Amino acid sequence: MAVESTCRQWEAKAACRGPHSGEFFPPVRGERRDEKQRREVRAKAVCSRCPVMNNCLDYAVRIREVHGIWGGTNERERRALLGLSA
Numbered sequence: 001m002a003v004e005s006t007c008r009q010w011e012a013k014a015a016c017r018g019p020h021s022g023e024f025f026p027p028v029r030g031e032r033r034d035e036k037q038r039r040e041v042r043a044k045a046v047c048s049r050c051p052v053m054n055n056c057l058d059y060a061v062r063i064r065e066v067h068g069i070w071g072g073t074n075e076r077e078r079r080a081l082l083g084l085s086a
């Protein structure tokens with residue numbers, strides 16, 4: 001749909017495209033807390049140099065994305081932005 005593709009044109013400039021993409025969501029096999037923390041640090045480092053970080057965070061908060069790193073935040077941090085309990 002044209003409206004949706006226009007709304008998400010920022011994704012074409014995402015720094016997480018390509019080899020970094022696996023860092024942004026937990027592995028299917030699950031992960032320990034320390035593994036999650038290290039993965040999120042790596043993902044957030046990519047976000048910190050992403051030219052569309054604000055667009056990404058706005059989108060994730062708007063749709064209430066509950067999984068992964070978006071706009072330099074994890075799911076708990078986005079819940080806090082919404083004023084919801086962590």
Ligand code: SF4
Pocket residue numbers: 011014015016017024046047048050051052053054056057069070071072
């Ligand atoms: S802010 Fe992070 S998750 Fe969002 S597009 Fe950029 S690199 Fe990807």
